[in-house]
Amino acid sequence: xxxxxxxxxxxxxxxxxANLPCNHSTISGNEYVYWYRQIHSQGPQYIxxxxxNNETNEMASLIITEDRKSSTLILPHxxxxxxxxxxxxxxxxxxxxxxxxxTGTRLTIIP
Amino acid sequence: xxxxxxxPRYKIIEKRQSVAFWCNPISGHATLYWYQQILGQGPKLLIxxxxxxxxxxxxxxxxxxxxxxxxxxxxxxxxxxxKLEDSAVYLCASSLGPGVSSGANVLTFGAGxxxxxL
Numbered sequence: 370x371x372x373x374x375x376x377x378x379x380x381x382x383x384x385x386x387a388n389l390p391c392n393h394s395t396i397s398g399n400e401y402v403y404w405y406r407q408i409h410s411q412g413p414q415y416i417x418x419x420x421x422n423n424e425t426n427e428m429a430s431l432i433i434t435e436d437r438k439s440s441t442l443i444l445p446h447x448x449x450x451x452x453x454x455x456x457x458x459x460x461x462x463x464x465x466x467x468x469x470x471x472t473g474t475r476l477t478i479i480p
Numbered sequence: 481x482x483x484x485x486x487x488p489r490y491k492i493i494e495k496r497q498s499v500a501f502w503c504n505p506i507s508g509h510a511t512l513y514w515y516q517q518i519l520g521q522g523p524k525l526l527i528x529x530x531x532x533x534x535x536x537x538x539x540x541x542x543x544x545x546x547x548x549x550x551x552x553x554x555x556x557x558x559x560x561x562x563k564l565e566d567s568a569v570y571l572c573a574s575s576l577g578p579g580v581s582s583g584a585n586v587l588t589f590g591a592g593x594x595x596x597x598l
Contacts (some may be wrong), residue, residue: 387509403586410587412484413523456522462585465511465578466534480502 372396373457378475386429389474391457394438401462402433404442406453407473413456416442420462452478482506484590486572492596497558502594505553505574512549513537513587514557515571523571529555532579559595567597 374392381387393402403418417424417431419440424431430443444451456473460466485504493499510531511548515523526545528536531552540547543587544563549555569592576586 401585405587412573412592413587415586415588418586428567448494454522460585463578465528465537467528468513468585468587469525470515471520 372459372469373471375457375471375474376457377414377472377476379445380477380479381441381444383449383480384446387447387451387476387478389442389444389455389457389476390439391442392439393457393459396437396459397461399461399463400459402431402437402440403458403460403468404429405456405458405470406429406451407456408450408453413470416455447476447478449480451480484572484574484588484591486570486593488593489591490594490596492598493562494598496561498558499562499595500559501557501570501572501595503555503557503572503590505555505572506588508576509588510552510577511575512555512570513573513575514547514555515567515573517571517592519568526557526570527549537573562595564598565598567595569594 401420404416405413417429419431429433433440454473454475460464487502488581512529514526517523526540527547529549532549545556571592573587575587
């Protein structure tokens with residue numbers, strides 16, 4: 370079973386920041402938060418991951434609360450190509466535990 | 481670097497027939513995964529290999545599904561006989577494998593093989 374809770378769907382205006390929340394209240398100390406997205410008819414694509422500090426890369430920013438029970442993925446300037454299903458997953462960084470997907474958030478960017 | 485290659489991209493068969501999917505992971509990736517994604521759902525792990533050994537196949541319907549990863553590189557997933565409920569996209573992914581960095585567990589997915597069972 371997935372260890373995260375995400376809203377099923379969200380809309381965001383093109384050019385605005387898209388903020389996708391994720392609740393992971395039972396996260397363990399050795400578990401990272403990973404974000405993937407799946408554009409229609411493609412395989413999931415890795416976006417970003419983090420442990421407890423905020424992270425930023427060329428695709429997005431990840432904000433993790435101090436108690437690590439929730440996080441927010443931020444797409445700073447959403448474009449139509451960001452329309453996808455976004456998955457938030459927690460997983461230990463060390464070891465072979467499987468990556469378990471939930472149902473994700475369907476983000477629709479509106480022109 | 482080249483991505484994860486999968487074939488065929490599409491396959492239509494009748495129930496009770498057999499089908500095989502092939503996956504070539506990223507060079508040097510020790511861990512290989514097969515996921516099943518039914519329309520409207522998130523991907524579900526079927527089997528996970530570490531090199532050529534099975535790490536997790538707890539959700540693989542072993543009465544009809546089989547998978548192998550010979551020589552720890554390419555992998556084949558077979559369904560025999562197929563049922564209507566096997567209609568799905570079969571995704572292959574690979575990762576460096578368990579290691580000392582969090583990046584070693586980042587999965588790269590292929591485009592998937594879409595199976596339709598009539």
